[in-house]
Amino acid sequence: MQTAHRSALEAKHATLDQRISEETHRPMPDAMLIADLKKKKLRLKEEIVQAH
Incomplete structure (x- = not known):
């Protein structure tokens, strides 16, 4: 699930x-x-790192 x-x-x-x-x-x-797009991208990057 986490991989998905x-x-x-x-x-x-x-x-x-x-x-x-x-x-x-x-x-x-x-x-x-x-x-705005860069802020969203950064938030996603942080979430990806946390999911790792």
Whole structure:
């Protein structure tokens, strides 16, 4: 069960990473959105580390 949970968290982390990358490469990136996505990514990273 814990492996499935960790895999789900890692998938969400990768999705956030992709969204950050897409937003960063737009002609006029939204800095507030990027900051929010990075905060969510960091929270997920912390949760992944705790699940380990």
